[in-house]
Amino acid sequence: MTDPLRISATYRLRVAAPDATHRAQQLALEQSIEMLATSVNDPHVLDTMVARVDNVATDGDGTHTARLALSAETIGDDAGQLMNMLFGNASLQPDVELIDVEVPAVLAGVWGGPNHGIGGMRRYTGALERPLTCTALKPIGSTIESLVHLCSVFSDAGIDVVKDDHGWANQRSAPFAERVRACQKAITRSNAARDRCTLYAPSLYGHFDEMRAQIELARREGVRLVLIAPMVCGVATLVALKREFQDMMFIAHPSLGGLRIAPEALFGKLFRLFGADAVIFPNHGGRFAYPREVCRAIARHNTQPWHDLKPTMPTPAGGMSVERAAGIVGEYGRDSMLLVGGALLSAREQLAARSTEFVNAVAMAAEAVTA
Amino acid sequence: MTDPLRISATYRLRVAAPDATHRAQQLALEQSIEMLATSVNDPHVLDTMVARVDNVATDGDGTHTARLALSAETIGDDAGQLMNMLFGNASLQPDVELIDVEVPAVLAGVWGGPNHGIGGMRRYTGALERPLTCTALKPIGSTIESLVHLCSVFSDAGIDVVKDDHGWANQRSAPFAERVRACQKAITRSNAARDRCTLYAPSLYGHFDEMRAQIELARREGVRLVLIAPMVCGVATLVALKREFQDMMFIAHPSLGGLRIAPEALFGKLFRLFGADAVIFPNHGGRFAYPREVCRAIARHNTQPWHDLKPTMPTPAGGMSVERAAGIVGEYGRDSMLLVGGALLSAREQLAARSTEFVNAVAMAAEAVTA
Known part of the structure; x- marks a missing residue:
């Protein structure tokens, strides 16, 4: 008690x-x-x-x-x-x-926790049963044309969430407003041809008032999901934004979260408590050194019953690959979102094929899990 | 270069x-x-x-x-x-x-760094030559009557800055608006009888919009200095506030600053860069474990020429005592502010006498340094 x-x-x-x-x-x-x-x-x-x-x-x-x-x-x-x-x-x-x-x-x-959580991530994307797929728009410094191309390829391949790298702010090469308009437009166009919905998640920057203006702009363009780094902007900013924009969903990025606070507590519980619908965390075996049990505990804390809070979508990331997708699904189960970023882009000319491979690998692994 | x-x-x-x-x-x-x-x-x-x-x-x-x-x-x-x-x-x-x-x-x-920095801290308080003295309103949970009493005693004793503990937010026992009104009023009354000025620094909480409203309220009451924890609220919030309120001064609190970022860089440089007029840091030999050289480097980075940024007032704190005041002045010199909190309050009935002792110890040590 x-x-x-x-x-x-x-x-x-x-x-x-x-x-x-x-x-x-x-x-x-x-x-x-x-x-x-x-x-x-x-x-x-x-x-x-x-x-x-x-x-x-x-x-x-x-x-x-x-x-x-x-x-x-x-x-x-x-x-x-x-x-x-x-x-x-x-x-x-x-x-x-x-x-x-x-x-x-x-x-x-x-x-009050997430506005929508796992249920919302499923409803908004239409991915009702399987783990979700996610990738990132890289590298910062790219032209908007290049980002639009990536959005189309990823969305056509059926990836559920295409998010900005958390390094995107308001760089001159692709200012926030232009970037969001162009990327969401590319994704809307791709979605129109299908029965499911890829979500674009732009990266918020600055303080509460700036982020509020960014969300208002993005919503007008049809954006329903945003990326936020609560340890950079302050956790009170996340709380205030998710309260003000109740139709929006928030992916929490772990940037600057490497305090001596256990990742299970910070990424597993506190980010959920403050309103993250999905939480990105460094998966074991990638570029980051969290042990497997820590990663599992984060996912467990995100999803298990806790007061009346909606569950949050655990999003393992950080040096993940298409080859590892089946293993990750096996480990985290259906209530998860797999984030593969740089590994898709390293396919270069085969980007579309590799993206499709990613989507299919997750779908197949999901069937094996539910079987 | x-x-x-x-x-x-x-x-x-x-x-x-x-x-x-x-x-x-x-x-x-x-x-x-x-x-x-x-x-x-x-x-x-x-x-x-x-x-x-x-x-x-x-x-x-x-x-x-x-x-x-x-x-x-x-x-x-x-x-x-x-x-x-x-x-x-x-x-x-x-x-x-x-x-x-x-x-x-x-x-x-x-x-752009501090709005006012060391020069402003000196002009606003009238302490033109010597190190400044600072103490804290404790404990959270106190009644407003009790805080008003502390403000009067500290201010009558001639302490330059009386700040809220960073644990003060909007607790029911002393809500922000009432607390700020009552404390500033007590200090204004004490200042009226003297030729120098004690500054009250209330603690800001929440996100940018909330902090902006807090500053507006506090300014109307005559407050010119506030306490902010940039790693809790986000550094962009500090930048935006110091830009919007150019007549205000900001003391940065180190709360949640224990990342693997060297204190010399975070408290010495980055907080100054983003606009702190004074920076509190855990002094060696107190409740915190920074070595002496780290503390000296923080103070050096706060005060030495750096681009066109005004110098920031180094504020050693954390388990300091009146007995140590002379030593601290000897170490950091005149461009510093000494923060003694709990050690004053432990004098209980002798609070006024101990506060005066603190003020005198710093003044005497300052003469020894300049002599």
Whole structure:
């Protein structure tokens, strides 16, 4: 059971065994009132605001796990303030990692999770049963003509989501407004000839007001899905955008997410909580070093029942290939989206054929999984 | 000389010696086009957008230093996009740290640095020669009456800056609007009796639009200085706010800044570049583990000439005490602001006396430094 007034946060402490309990108590003060409890006069502050150490345990590897109960009242409904309380100052102390978080139902309701989640990703694309396919528009610096060509090839091949690389902002070579208009137009044209729908996801940049204007522009062009990096723009910006644009879907990019916050907690839970419909994470065996179990835990946290939050589409990525598609489907199952980017583009003149191969590999692997 | 079209970024690589050059080349692709250069057709992309490896050197400790030249054209003038290009995906790869950054003059001009910087902190407070003193309103959860009392005591004692803890958002116990009105009023009353000016710095929360409304409210009450955590709200938000409110000053809080980005680069340079007038950083010997040389480098980067950017006020903090004040002044010199928070409050009934002691200790130490 979750205490309705407390957030449960679990930390790994890398300290000597005799210091573990004291370190946990220090952490509880650091992540709540930022001062000694003995200097506090107000009993309300002591009872309600100070984080409570619920448990300290020593693990097999000699590190310690400390479970703290943070006061929900310290958060004031702000997503950024949750990050402050979970790991703000602790991020500056190298002996501590945040490894898990659980929020009370009332805070889950405050942020509310994805607008649409996996169900929406399926409805909008028409891919009702199988894993989704996703690729990226690369490289930044390309001309709009080149991007339009890529959009047509990918969409004609039946890839479900074509997203901007997160490196796309408002570069002179392809300014946001022109890029979005041209890419969405190419994809709309390709969609018209078919019974399914490829979605184009432009990359948002800047602050809340700029992103809001970008979404308004993109929606007018028919865009229903956008890419956002919550650790770059701030998690409160994601929350505010998904609230304001309830018909839109948001793919969260992990950029700048390499804090000492466990990927299972950040990409598995927090991004879902704040409203990501799909979450990109570095898959094992690619360019990034997350172990397989971490990746599986991210996907599990994205999809399993959690308060009343819709499930979020897990999107393994990062150096993936068409050859690995069947294995990835076998691992994550139907409720996943496979993102293969650079590996498609390396086919050069065979881009269309390789894209079709990707789509077919996922569809075939999905049948094997459901069989 | 800085290449006018390139950003120089220096990384530490923790790889085996034979792999260092290859790893640097991989990093150059990851932090620019996110694909293999051999898959790129467009010569403009290859020449202009791909990051260039300028130098790879092996250091005494067996790690390697790689200096990359990132394309300024990939940034599109957006501060968040600079973070993406400097360390977005790299943050997810544990073998790499960002240790230094230099931007061309054109980008320094784009972001422009502090509105006022050290000079403004001095003019607004009237503390023209000596280091400034700063303390924090704690703990979160306090009543407004209690905060008003603290403001009066601190201000009467002559402390230059009284800031909210960064844990203050919009908690029910002291909602932002009421808190700011009451605290600024108490400080204005205290200022009226003197020839110098204590500044109150409320803590901003949420996204750009919310912060803008908070600043507008605070300005109407006479506030001229605010606290912001750029890694929580997004660096682009800081840039936009300091542009819109040119009479305001911004103290940057390091919350969530514990990425594998060297504090010298993040707190020393990037926060200054994006517009912080003062930068709080964890001082050595307190609750945080930065070595003395790192802290000195942060202060040096804040204050030394850099393009046309105003200097930023270095603000050592984190478990500091009145007893240490003279030593801190000796170390950082006159262009610094000393932040002592919890240690003042631990004086309890002697709060006013201890606050005066803090102010006097800094003033006396400053005379010793200039003598």
